[in-house]
Amino acid sequence: DGGITQSPKYLFRKEGQNVTLSCEQNLNHDAMYWYRQDPGQGLRLIYYSQIVNDFQKGDIAEGYSVSREKKESFPLTVTSAQKNPTAFYLCASTPVGEETQYFGPGTRLLVL
Amino acid sequence: AQSVTQPDIHITVSEGASLELRCNYSYGATPYLFWYVQSPGQGLQLLLKYFSGDTLVQGIKGFEAEFKRSQSSFNLRKPSVHWSDAAEYFCAVGRIEDNSGGSNYKLTFGKGTLLTVNP
Numbered sequence: 001d002g003g004i005t006q007s008p009k010y011l012f013r014k015e016g017q018n019v020t021l022s023c024e025q026n027l028n029h030d031a032m033y034w035y036r037q038d039p040g041q042g043l044r045l046i047y048y049s050q051i052v053n054d055f056q057k058g059d060i061a062e063g064y065s066v067s068r069e070k071k072e073s074f075p076l077t078v079t080s081a082q083k084n085p086t087a088f089y090l091c092a093s094t095p096v097g098e099e100t101q102y103f104g105p106g107t108r109l110l111v112l
Numbered sequence: 113a114q115s116v117t118q119p120d121i122h123i124t125v126s127e128g129a130s131l132e133l134r135c136n137y138s139y140g141a142t143p144y145l146f147w148y149v150q151s152p153g154q155g156l157q158l159l160l161k162y163f164s165g166d167t168l169v170q171g172i173k174g175f176e177a178e179f180k181r182s183q184s185s186f187n188l189r190k191p192s193v194h195w196s197d198a199a200e201y202f203c204a205v206g207r208i209e210d211n212s213g214g215s216n217y218k219l220t221f222g223k224g225t226l227l228t229v230n231p
Binding site for chain 2: 004006031040041042043044045048050056058088090092094099100101102103104105106108
C-alpha cells in the first residue's frame with residue numbers, strides 16, 4: 001500500500017531530552033512538510049523540504065530540526081530548546097507539479 | 113499576508129439537516145483553496161479543492177464548496193448530514209512564495225470548525 005507513515009503514534013519526552021519523530025512516504029512525492037497542531041490553533045508549519053538535502057524553516061521552526069537525506073524520509077527532531085513540545089505533529093507530502101498536500105496519521109508528543 | 117478565517121469554532125446540527133461551514137480568506141492573487149476533515153487523533157483527509165474553473169466544486173462524502181471571489185469565501189456545504197460526519201473541518205489556502213532559493217508552495221490553515229451531529 002502506498003502512503004505516509006508516522007511513528008510512533010505516541011511519544012513521551014523527558015525534560016531536557018531530544019526526541020525524533022519519523023515520517024516515511026512511498027508515494028514518490030518530492031515535497032514534505034511538518035506541522036504542529038494545538039487545540040483550537042489549526043496547523044502551523046514547522047519545516048518543509050522541496051528536494052533531498054534541502055529544507056526551509058516554516059513559521060515556528062525554533063526548537064526543532066530536520067534532515068532530508070532520502071526522498072522517502074523527513075524526520076523531525078524536537079530539541080530540548082522547545083519549551084512547550086506537547087502537541088500533535090503531522091507530516092504531509094506533495095507530488096511534483098501538484099499543490100495538494102496529503103497527510104500522515106500523526107504523532108502525539110507528551111512531556112513527562 | 114495571507115490568512116484564513118473560520119468564524120465558527122463549534123457547530124451542532126441534527127442528523128439529516130443541511131450544513132454550511134464558513135471560510136473566508138485573505139490573499140492577493142487567485143488562491144488555491146482546500147477543505148480537509150480530521151477525525152479525533154487522526155491525520156487530515158482532503159475533502160475537495162479549488163484551483164480554477166467552475167466555482168462550485170464537488171468533493172468526497174457528498175460535500176461541495178463554492179468559491180466566491182467577491183466575498184473572499186469558500187464555504188463548505190452538505191445537504192444532509194450523517195452521524196459519521198462528526199469531525200473537525202479545516203479550510204486552507206495555498207500560496208507560492210518566492211525567495212532566493214526559488215519558489216516554495218505553502219498552505220495556510222484556518223483554526224478549524226468542530227462539527228457535532230445530534231441523532
